[in-house]
Amino acid sequence: MTDYTFVIEQTGDTSVLRTSNLQPTVPVGQEVLIRHTAVGVNFIDIYHRSGLYALPLPFRPGVEGVGVIEAVGTDVTRFKVGDRVGYCSGVFGGYATTNLVDAERLILLPDFISDETAAACLLKGLTAAYLLTRTFVVGDKHTLLWHAAAGGVGLIACQWAGQLGARVIGTTGSEEKGALAIQRGCSDVIFYRHEPVAERVKEITAGRGVDVVYDSVGKDTFAASLDALAPLGMMVSFGNASGAVPDVSPLLLMQKGSLFLTRPTLSHYAPDQHALQALADSLFAAIHKGWITVDIGQRFALREAAKAQQELANRNTIGSTILLP
Ligand code: NDP
The missing domain is CATH 3.40.50.720 (NAD(P)-binding Rossmann-like Domain)
Structure with missing residues (x-):
């Protein structure tokens, strides 16, 4: 099947979410090519699509993805082909079957976190982590x-x-x-x-x-x-x-x-790979200890991204929403 991505050429309602075929690409330098297995839907995707947070047009929506590395650029040392990884900060193009991502933005996933759970909890869980342990130290x-x-x-x-x-x-x-x-x-x-x-x-x-x-x-x-x-x-x-x-x-x-x-915003609390992985590890530890159950209230096919966003905007969702390529 042909790889595809969503593209937004002008901001507006969910009808501006269009698909476009992806040409085969080879990662260069620090890039890795990820084949997505699950994609997170986040409220920030709605701010980007509506224009509340202005981005240069056109852009590829989606800030969170999980999958397997298919190829790595020559400068990538920390990750290899076959690694299960995710990302949720400083990356666009999550609403797609594959994505080229800077290795500096990647989070390595432990075996006990499934792909779906990761896509449901990376951005949301890292946000909870910094808000509760750093913005205000809750006790x-x-x-x-x-x-x-x-x-x-x-x-x-x-x-x-x-x-x-x-x-x-x-x-x-x-x-x-x-x-x-x-x-x-x-x-x-x-x-x-x-x-x-x-x-x-x-x-x-x-x-x-x-x-x-x-x-x-x-x-x-x-x-x-x-x-x-x-x-x-x-x-x-x-x-x-x-x-x-x-x-x-x-x-x-x-x-x-x-x-x-x-x-606050996540990018200032996790500006680099080390900080991202450290926050993610604290989230994974909390899940492993049984402190947190990640509720996936909605699953949509990737092609139904517009419907997923509409449900989120209409307050019809509970817990996390993911897209499945
Ligand atoms: P949610 O699943 O929390 O969905 C948003 C919820 O907000 C709705 O389900 C609804 O719950 C409530 N809500 C209240 N008023 C409205 C309204 N007018 N329109 C739509 N929803 C409304 O989304 P996320 O978990 O993806 O994100 C939660 C929030 O956290 C978002 O505002 C997001 O931007 C923010 N965020 C901030 C980050 C940061 O670093 N600053 C990082 C990640 C997320 P109910 O029906 O119960 O009212």
Whole structure:
């Protein structure tokens, strides 16, 4: 069968996701050629496709892939033909049967992580790892609020935070999602479509508020997230599923309790191969210890990438979504 890739020539709705045949390629220098066995779908793919995060056009969508190395460039020493690898940072072209990837962006996969699990947890799990262990060092004295707790990042992170000893309050958009969030480590769930988030957090925490809010929903939740924090709490704004957060005045942070605000992204926490592999190894160890179950709620054929993105954008997904070439 001919290899193919998705290409985006102009930003817009899911109809801009078109396929194009790939010509046979030979990796040069530091490149490796990967034949994908599973591909991760992430909310950032929607920001790229819609134009919220501007990329030069045309571009090949998809930032996360898993597969087997078919060929290596002459400068590649750390990886060889046949290795099972994945990537989730600093690479495009994941929505394809094969991809040429800089070896510096590769993560070696242990035997106990299946290809599907890897595609479901690399970007989402590495994000959970740095957010919980570096952006704010979560421990057993902390109570945290995690928005979209039954999403891909959310389910992994809530389990991990619970294992670190924290009390985890999740928000979800439906009762079905709420039930899974409780099963995966949340002590309490707030149905944020009809419950007032800050008031409910204050009730649950006996008026104190939480130490840290992890907010990937953005525009719709930002204000309530600040109100849910205890004095000196940290607001971690790490996504924009409902739209970008408007400008914030530093004075607001003073008025709400001398709060801290950060807007992190994975690439700054894992700038090179060593850092990526170290974060990935911490994720794999957490999975191996049984701390984390990776929930794959949706599997689509690669050709159905547009449908997969539509389901994610429509809030119809639970856990991770993967594409199968
Ligand atoms: P999710 O599986 O979490 O899907 C997004 C979820 O957000 C939805 O299922 C929905 O859950 C909730 N949501 C709330 N409002 C909206 C809305 N208006 N439109 C769509 N969804 C909404 O996606 P991912 O796990 O892929 O990513 C989660 C977030 O993490 C994204 O914002 C992503 O950009 C961010 N991210 C950030 C990274 C970083 O380093 N900064 C790295 C990776 C991801 P519900 O129905 O329960 O409301």
